[in-house]
Amino acid sequence: MAKHRIAVIGLGKISQDQHLPVIDASGEFELAAVVSTRGLSQGGVPSFRTPAELYRAMPEIGIVAVNTPPDVRHAIAREALAAGKDVLLEKPPAATLTELADLEALAEAKKRVLFATWHSRFNPAVEAARTLLAEAGLRSLRIEWRENVKKWHPGQDWVWEPGGFGVFDPGINALSIFTRILPAIPFVRSAELTYPSNRQTPIAAKLVFASADPAAPALTADFDWRETGGETWHMLIETADGRSARLFKGGAALEVDGRVTVEAPSEEYQHIYRHFAGLLDARRSDVDGAPLRLVADAMLVGRRLTTDAFDW
Amino acid sequence: MAKHRIAVIGLGKISQDQHLPVIDASGEFELAAVVSTRGLSQGGVPSFRTPAELYRAMPEIGIVAVNTPPDVRHAIAREALAAGKDVLLEKPPAATLTELADLEALAEAKKRVLFATWHSRFNPAVEAARTLLAEAGLRSLRIEWRENVKKWHPGQDWVWEPGGFGVFDPGINALSIFTRILPAIPFVRSAELTYPSNRQTPIAAKLVFASADPAAPALTADFDWRETGGETWHMLIETADGRSARLFKGGAALEVDGRVTVEAPSEEYQHIYRHFAGLLDARRSDVDGAPLRLVADAMLVGRRLTTDAFDW
Numbered sequence: 001m002a003k004h005r006i007a008v009i010g011l012g013k014i015s016q017d018q019h020l021p022v023i024d025a026s027g028e029f030e031l032a033a034v035v036s037t038r039g040l041s042q043g044g045v046p047s048f049r050t051p052a053e054l055y056r057a058m059p060e061i062g063i064v065a066v067n068t069p070p071d072v073r074h075a076i077a078r079e080a081l082a083a084g085k086d087v088l089l090e091k092p093p094a095a096t097l098t099e100l101a102d103l104e105a106l107a108e109a110k111k112r113v114l115f116a117t118w119h120s121r122f123n124p125a126v127e128a129a130r131t132l133l134a135e136a137g138l139r140s141l142r143i144e145w146r147e148n149v150k151k152w153h154p155g156q157d158w159v160w161e162p163g164g165f166g167v168f169d170p171g172i173n174a175l176s177i178f179t180r181i182l183p184a185i186p187f188v189r190s191a192e193l194t195y196p197s198n199r200q201t202p203i204a205a206k207l208v209f210a211s212a213d214p215a216a217p218a219l220t221a222d223f224d225w226r227e228t229g230g231e232t233w234h235m236l237i238e239t240a241d242g243r244s245a246r247l248f249k250g251g252a253a254l255e256v257d258g259r260v261t262v263e264a265p266s267e268e269y270q271h272i273y274r275h276f277a278g279l280l281d282a283r284r285s286d287v288d289g290a291p292l293r294l295v296a297d298a299m300l301v302g303r304r305l306t307t308d309a310f311d312w
Numbered sequence: 313m314a315k316h317r318i319a320v321i322g323l324g325k326i327s328q329d330q331h332l333p334v335i336d337a338s339g340e341f342e343l344a345a346v347v348s349t350r351g352l353s354q355g356g357v358p359s360f361r362t363p364a365e366l367y368r369a370m371p372e373i374g375i376v377a378v379n380t381p382p383d384v385r386h387a388i389a390r391e392a393l394a395a396g397k398d399v400l401l402e403k404p405p406a407a408t409l410t411e412l413a414d415l416e417a418l419a420e421a422k423k424r425v426l427f428a429t430w431h432s433r434f435n436p437a438v439e440a441a442r443t444l445l446a447e448a449g450l451r452s453l454r455i456e457w458r459e460n461v462k463k464w465h466p467g468q469d470w471v472w473e474p475g476g477f478g479v480f481d482p483g484i485n486a487l488s489i490f491t492r493i494l495p496a497i498p499f500v501r502s503a504e505l506t507y508p509s510n511r512q513t514p515i516a517a518k519l520v521f522a523s524a525d526p527a528a529p530a531l532t533a534d535f536d537w538r539e540t541g542g543e544t545w546h547m548l549i550e551t552a553d554g555r556s557a558r559l560f561k562g563g564a565a566l567e568v569d570g571r572v573t574v575e576a577p578s579e580e581y582q583h584i585y586r587h588f589a590g591l592l593d594a595r596r597s598d599v600d601g602a603p604l605r606l607v608a609d610a611m612l613v614g615r616r617l618t619t620d621a622f623d624w
Contacts, residue, residue, distance in 0.1 A: 074499070078524070096609035097409065098499050098602070102524060162502070163613035187386070187410050190474070200615055212390070212414060290410070296608035297408035301475035303512055304616075 004280060005032035006088075007054055007061050009076060010068035011040045014090060018119075019065055022269040028277040032061050051076055055083045062086060063280070071163060074099035077114075081106045086113040088276055092172060092292050093117075095163055104287045114285040115276050118176035122271035123251030124264035129237070130181040132256065137240025138183060140218040144234055145174040146227035149203070155312055159201065166201025168295045170233075171223035177251050178221070178235070179290040184213035188294055191302035196310035203310060207298055215240060316592060317344035318400075319366055319373050321388060322380035323352045326402060330431075331377055334581040340589040344373050363388055367395045374398060375592070383475060386411035389426075393418045398425040400588055404484060404604050405429075407475055416599045426597040427588050430488035434583035435563030436576035441549070442493040444568065449552025450495060452530040456546055457486040458539035461515070467624055471513065478513025480607045483535035486545070489563050490533070491602040496525035500606055503614035508622035515622060519610055527552060 006029050008015055020042060023029045033046045035054050041047040048054040054061065064080050065088040066073055074094045080087050081103065093116035094100040100116070107114035120126075147170060149159070158164050165172065178186065186209040194204040203226060209219035217240075234248035245256045253263040279286055318341050320327055332354060335341045345358045347366050353359040360366040366373065376392050377400040378385055386406045392399050393415065405428035406412040412428070419426035432438075459482060461471070470476050477484065490498065498521040506516040515538060521531035529552075546560035557568045565575040591598055 096500055096612055097605045098497060098609050101605070102497050102499070162615040185410060185414050187414070188408055195616075293409045293413070296612050297410050299611040300408055300608050303474040304507075 003030040004028060004063055004277065005030050005061055006063040006065060007031075007033040007035060007058075008042075008065045008067060009035040009051055009080075010066065011036040011038070011042060012067065012069070015065075015067045018269040019067055022273055026270075026273050029273055033058055051079055051083075055085075064088070066090065069158070070095045074103065077103050078106060081110050081112050081114070084110065084112065086280060088115045088117060088272075091116070091118050091176070092165070093287070093289075094292070097289060097292060097296055100287070100289050100292060104285070104289075107285055107287070111283070112285075113279050113283060114287055115279055116287045116289075117272050118173070118180075118288070118291060119268040119272060120173035120176050120251050121180050122268040122275070123177075123249075123266050125247055125254035125262040126177055126180060126251045128254050128262045129177075129235075129245070129247045129251075132239065132245060132254070133181055133183055133237070136243060137215060138213065138217040139215070139238040139240050140236075141178075141182075141220075141238075142218075142236045143174045143178060143221035143223075144232050144236065145171055145221070146224040146232045148227050148231075149225035150312060160196075160199040160310070162200045164201050165295070166195075166199070167203055167205055167223045167225045168201075168298075170225075171205060171221070172291050172295055173250070174221065174223070174233070174235070175294050176291040177247070179288070179294070181247075182211070182213075182219075184211050185290075186211050186219055186294070188297040188301055191298040192305060193298065193302040194305045194307050196308060197306050198309040198311075203307065205298065205302070315342040316340060316375055316589065317342050317373055318375040318377060319343075319345040319347065319370075320354075320377045320379060321347040321363055321366075321392075322378065323348045323350070323354060324379065324381070327377075327379045330581040331379055334585055338582075338585050341585055345370055363391055363395075367397075376400070378402065381470070382407045386415065389415050390418060393422050393424050393426070396422065396424065398592060400427045400429060400584075403428070403430050403488070404477070405599070405601075406604070409601060409604060409608055412599070412601050412604060416597070416601075419597055419599070423595070424597075425591050425595060426599055427591055428599045428601075429584050430485070430492075430600070430603060431580040431584060432485035432488050432563050433492050434580040434587070435489075435561075435578050437559055437561075437566035437574040438489055438492060438563045440566050440574045441489075441547075441557070441559045441563075444551065444557060444566070445493055445495055445549070448555060449527060450525065450529040451527070451550040451552050452548075453490075453494070453532075453550075454530075454548045455486045455490060455533035455535075456544050456548065457483055457533070458536040458544045460539050460543075461537035462624060472508075472511040472622070474512045476513050477607070478507075478511070479515055479517055479535045479537045480513075480610070482537075482545075483517060483533070484603050484607055485562070486533065486535070486547070487606050488603040489559070490547070491600070491606070493559070494523070494525075494531075496523050497602075498523050498531055498606070500609040500613055503610040504617060505610065505614040506617045506619050508620060509618050510621040510623075515619065517610065517614070
């Protein structure tokens with residue numbers, strides 16, 4: 001079967017590190033063109049400065065991956081859908097919820113495939129955790145997602161600008177797993193958002209959730225960008241039947257009662273493109289706004305606290 | 313035809329001022345019971361301390377209006393839908409977007425009528441403004457919604473608490489009209505949110521919108537709670553064909569090129585209950601999350617500024 005010919009829009013770090021090598025090694029996709037406002041080229045395929053130039057020059061390319069920064073993602077995705085393209089979106093799928101709702105409606109109206117990716121969901125232990133909670137029930141779940149912003153976003157001032165998400169940039173990865181594995185929808189009940197005195201986005205956030213689950217499990221999240229002792233990307237779980245579990249390494253490993261039951265290399269983007277191929281074959285979209293909605297909800301109901309100024 | 317028998321949950325100011333007198337005068341509804349945690353009674357009908365007591369004692373009542381504060385609205389609406397009731401929600405319909413999405417899904421699953429009311433939309437000039445913009449096109453629209461918080465929320469400290477919305481409490485009324493009359497969906501492009509140094513919610517907000525309208529009209533909103541010279545609740549409109557219009561008195565009046573074309577008394581709640589009767593007859597829900605989504609979007613992308621402390 002012929003490979004899907006895809007154009008990659010935006011040649012920043014996530015395209016270089018993940019999308020391009022994964023497409024290159026894929027049995028299902030083939031890179032047909034790139035769009036780079038900076039005029040970068042890649043792998044010998046045609047490079048265009050704007051999506052409009054791509055669509056004019058190579059109208060036969062029906063699929064694009066939009067990996068630009070989130071503030072321009074909506075405009076580019078809208079243009080692609082309007083031009084009749086199927087679209088894969090990096091996370092977060094848009095800067096605002098209204099933009100995401102618009103893309104969803106436009107994809108449906110145009111009968112295009114829209115895939116809003118949440119890469120953390122494609123880690124190898126996520127489905128095992130989901131099955132565990134479905135079978136054993138949930139008493140409590142505590143998300144601890146702590147890393148050093150100076151290590152993971154060195155000098156990237158945009159994370160501190162309005163709309164830059166702050167600690168919710170990694171936190172939304174945790175929330176994308178959380179909303180996938182939980183048996184019932186979680187609601188933000190309260191939140192504490194800690195802002196450096198000289199910055200516009202939080203450096204730390206503590207969330208307390210309620211749930212539509214009648215067993216009323218205790219659900220909390222602790223996101224912190226001030227961790228200097230190594231990363232912690234895990235969820236501590238107590239099941240209703242009395243087991244202790246931990247989903248760790250960002251979703252790549254699961255242990256139950258001290259025994260590791262799943263641990264495998266993280267191949268998030270390989271699974272993303274495999275899933276996208278399935279969506280294209282089935283002509284089906286996959287757009288879940290739940291992680292972005294929880295971040296917006298935390299901003300709506302959160303208590304703001306101020307801490308020391310942050311400098312690199 | 314027999315009137316719809318309805319129970320009112322929550323006997324605060326909005327129930328006393330609007331819902332109860334409007335139901336009392338309605339040809340379509342009849343008050344059957346009330347629920348008041350404070351044990352208040354009303355109009356000689358049975359009064360219950362909790363919704364559960366109402367549902368046990370009078371299972372034949374199939375319709376409730378939920379007029380409690382927004383922080384408990386979701387739990388009460390969820391309980392009502394789960395008990396098989398049709399539900400009218402005061403604005404805002406929930407404290408968070410995830411709660412609203414949950415109620416929408418539950419109403420659909422239970423085949424119940426859910427009506428998320430936005431009272432400002434039921435003002436007499438709103439539909440005329442919508443028609444004007446559809447016919448004449450839009451060049452610019454500027455929302456100015458300014459009032460004195462000390463006059464309109466005297467001593468109500470909850471408006472300043474996390475989740476209390478601040479100036480978005482009146483602002484969401486403007487946004488509910490804006491999203492109704494605009495020919496295309498507006499997106500929050502940027503926002504400036506001004507917080508008193510001793511408070512958790514904004515006292516003023518300036519929003520700049522983008523739009524899916526290819527004519528790219530200039531769209532802005534200016535919400536301010538520090539107005540001491542009388543209320544301004546209006547939208548200044550320039551149409552694409554060169555006319556100047558003003559939707560004013562909170563949506564009760566419209567003038568075009570200096571001539572008042574619509575002006576009538578505001579009978580928001582009479583129209584709300586008439587619309588609800590129509591929804592009940594058609595077994596159809598009416599839930600539009602767009603106004604709440606725009607507020608959440610403004611919180612997501614807004615720049616926070618600090619101003620003088622606010623005291624009553």
